[in-house]
Amino acid sequence: xxxxxxxxxxEVVVEPHELLVDTLxxxxxxxxxxxxxxxxxxxxxxxxxxxxxxYSCLVLTMECDEHRIDTIEGLADGDExxxxxxxxxxxxxxxxxxxxxxxxxxxxxxxxxxxxxxEEELVHGMSGNLCRCxxxxxILDAARLTMASGxxxxx
Numbered sequence: 001x002x003x004x005x006x007x008x009x010x011e012v013v014v015e016p017h018e019l020l021v022d023t024l025x026x027x028x029x030x031x032x033x034x035x036x037x038x039x040x041x042x043x044x045x046x047x048x049x050x051x052x053x054x055y056s057c058l059v060l061t062m063e064c065d066e067h068r069i070d071t072i073e074g075l076a077d078g079d080e081x082x083x084x085x086x087x088x089x090x091x092x093x094x095x096x097x098x099x100x101x102x103x104x105x106x107x108x109x110x111x112x113x114x115x116x117x118x119e120e121e122l123v124h125g126m127s128g129n130l131c132r133c134x135x136x137x138x139i140l141d142a143a144r145l146t147m148a149s150g151x152x153x154x155x
Contacts, residue, residue: 001065005030006074014061021045021056024071032072032101043129046102047071053109053128072101075108083151084108084142091142095133103129107143116147 003010005028012027024030024047033056034044040055047056048070075082081089084107094100103126110117110125117125122143131139145151 001062003028003061003064003069004067005069006071012061016060016062018061019057020047020049020054020059020061020064020069023061024056024069030071030073034098034101036098041130042099043102043106044099046105046129048105048109051109051112053106055128070105072105075104082108083149084111084146087142087145087149087151088139091138091145093135093138093142095131095135099129099131099133103131103139107139107146111143111146111151115150 001012001014003012003023005024010028012023014023014027021033021035024033025035033047035057036042036044038057040058043055045056046053048054049059049064050067075085084104088094088100088104106126106129110122114121114125122140126139126143
């Protein structure tokens with residue numbers, strides 16, 4: 001099958017029951033997408049599939065043939081971080097960093113859809129991502145920094 005991941009096409013052979021998170025990590029070496037709960041509860045495995053956020057632990061790779069998949073590895077443009085990534089650095093919006101890729105992917109998608117969400121929309125939009133370290137205040141600060149800078153992803 002053909003997977004288009006971060007604008008690169010990969011020919012892969014996968015098992016019928018193989019999950020997208022496992023294909024990304026084990027077959028393609030894209031380890032930024034984390035595997036944690038395996039049940040769609042925590043958001044660490046969040047990627048974008050045709051522009052929509054999905055928990056890659058709940059998606060069969062076979063369902064992704066010929067679809068566009070975007071992972072954390074595809075956000076930066078060379079050494080230039082995406083505005084959301086830069087805001088996470090500036091706001092110190094991570095502690096252990098395990099949930100950070102999923103948080104960033106969710107926030108990027110939210111801001112692409114709603115460039116200036118209300119506080120309620122922001123909190124609701126990020127509610128599918130858990131941070132076991134409790135860095136929520138800093139994560140929301142990163143979102144506000146991104147919005148204040150007009151940081152849209154033009155890619």
